[in-house]
Amino acid sequence: MPAYVVAEVEVQDPVAYEEYKVLAAASIAQYGGRYLARGGEVAALESEPAPKRIAILEFPTLERARQWFASPEYTRARGIRLRTASARLYAVAGVE
Numbered sequence: 001m002p003a004y005v006v007a008e009v010e011v012q013d014p015v016a017y018e019e020y021k022v023l024a025a026a027s028i029a030q031y032g033g034r035y036l037a038r039g040g041e042v043a044a045l046e047s048e049p050a051p052k053r054i055a056i057l058e059f060p061t062l063e064r065a066r067q068w069f070a071s072p073e074y075t076r077a078r079g080i081r082l083r084t085a086s087a088r089l090y091a092v093a094g095v096e
Helices: 014-030 062-070 072-084
Strands: 003-011 034-038 053-059 085-093
Touching: 003 062, 014 034, 014 062, 014 072, 053 062, 062 072, 062 085, 072 085
Parallel strands: none
Antiparallel strands: 003 053, 003 085, 034 053
């Protein structure tokens, strides 16, 4: 069953964040994931303010999403994200 990672992100250092985007994308693909949404326009429907940036990732399973998050490849990217942005990430199992 697929699983989804939802990230709400506010970038403080857009120049340095570019390196995160490259490393994160490579690590996501390596663990069988893909972007469903990445930094597009956000419209608040029930809450204000809307998050600055949203990313939605799809992985084959929740376990694979957890493996990606704990992986050495993403750990390197995550270090950059922690220095350049604030974020909240959630993993949720999909429905069949």
